[in-house]
Amino acid sequence: MDNISNLSTLCQCLRLLDIGQYRSDLDDHRAKQLFVGSTIQLHVVGQLLNLRSYKQIAEQLHAHKTLRKLTKLKSISASALSRKTPKLCTSSLQALFVGLVKQIQALQQGKSPRALGKLCLVDATELKLPLHLSGWAYCSSSKQGVKMHTRVVVDRSPTVFPDRIIASTADVNETEVAVELVTHPDAIHVMDRGYQKHEHFEKWTEQNLLFVCRIRESTRWIVRRDYRISKADKSFITFDQKVILNKCKVPVRLVVFEDEHGRCYHVVTNCWNRSAVEIAQIYKQRWLIELFFKWMKQHLRLIQVFSYSPEGIWNQMYLALIAFALCRLIHLRTQTSKTVWDVLQWIRIYAHAQWKVFQEALHRKPTRTSRGRQVVDRPPKEAQVLKKIIVK
Incomplete structure (x- = not known):
């Protein structure tokens, strides 16, 4: 500096x-x-x-x-x-924010890239407003608020940062602004079920924009092809298929997997050169944007306006x-x-x-060099009781 x-x-x-x-x-x-x-x-x-x-x-x-x-x-x-x-x-504040983002991108060029490549996580967070002070943000008789539709870039380790937001009232659906946020030609866009719109899937595929999006389990599709799943991956990958979604013409890839808690996820993507395990790992990275929203609300003045x-x-x-x-x-x-x-x-x-x-x-380096309390393997209680009897 x-x-x-x-x-x-x-x-x-x-x-x-x-x-x-x-x-x-x-x-x-x-x-x-x-x-x-x-x-x-x-x-x-x-x-x-x-x-x-x-x-x-x-x-x-x-x-x-x-x-x-x-x-x-x-x-x-x-x-x-x-x-x-x-x-x-x-718009001036937006330009100032974009300028800082460009500086961040320039400084992280020397960082090692992530194994999964560049990801753009897309989601929205909601801020509730008092009913009697914000009539312009009316959603229902019991709810008034705004949304911050956000795109967070996950590229080079360990840097995670937002590069674009779209502000709206809370009644604006996520699918209405998705086209404005899914624009990076060299990244995979990761989204939750709120962004499921089959017309967008077709449009992004035609524009060569990569995406991984969770869909509702009630969604209908026609299976065109089943891909082989290795024995090692069968423990958490349930299906890997080429499908045609309802009211769609362009085929997409469906990956169904379970997490460590047994929860089932249905994910569609147009990434054909990635393994099913990688697709599951890419979707799991979506949690980073939830952590970003939590960070902003806890540590900066975003909730209390x-x-x-x-x-x-x-x-x-x-x-x-x-x-x-x-x-x-x-x-x-x-x-x-x-x-x-x-x-x-x-x-x-x-x-x-x-x-x-x-x-x-x-x-400054920590002054305490102790490794802390270490876990020591102890003999079972039966052996301890037996030892006491022998000593007596």
Whole structure:
């Protein structure tokens, strides 16, 4: 990295965004102090430090001189920040997120590729909203909310990161946005049952877009050919067939397998050059996107929103993604062996310490060298009782 060891950790994170002086001709037309660039910086600070209100963000600025110097703000009120947030241009936040993703992709080029190749995991997570504050997100008399349709890239070990989202109200079905997310020509797209649409399967096959999608067990199909399953694989691979799905003309491959808990999965794919075991392993990787959603909701401010307007919620989604991308970028740049969650925790602990102190903490080796309590094979209870009798 550059010679910035004397900067605080938080300031270095904001420098990676490179938007401190950004002003929007439209949104900053009458602004005198709080511009778009500094507003985004303050919100990223809120995400990284888990600040729960505009008031806490404003107080954070008031408390630290280095932050005021970087944002070029002497002070700001919570109400001013509240008014500015919905006015942020969502497309600008999207462009900022895409720029960070490109940096992540460039840094992971030297990493070893995964054995299963490049995967794009596609799924959606739902955020519930209060019934009396978000009538625009109406779904039913008892439900209002939004969805974040997400594509997560799993390419080179151990990097996992999102590269695109589509925000919508909760009543938008996954199949309606699937075509916009299944676009990578050099990756296998992995999806759950919510994305089952036979028209899309035909279209993706014609476009040479690879997919692995779980289907409902009630789906009808016609078997065209049975593929041989080795004895070693028969323990968990039930069927490997070439089939024609209901109301379809293009054949697909059906793989039926069981997991270690005996649950049965029906998966269709247009990957013909992979073994049935590999197809099952590829589908199991879909769980990584569920872990990503859990990470975002637990560690960043995604569930509790600052604003209940559509623009405010869309902006908060991208601000949370920008914070995650920053953590992943720092994780790759520092080449630490710690996890991304560890990096975020260390940012929060060393936020106002010097960058070099933060780096030393990331690379500090554990002082405890003990292997911990080891499992020792003990003789059965009968032998112990017998030994006591003999001793007596």
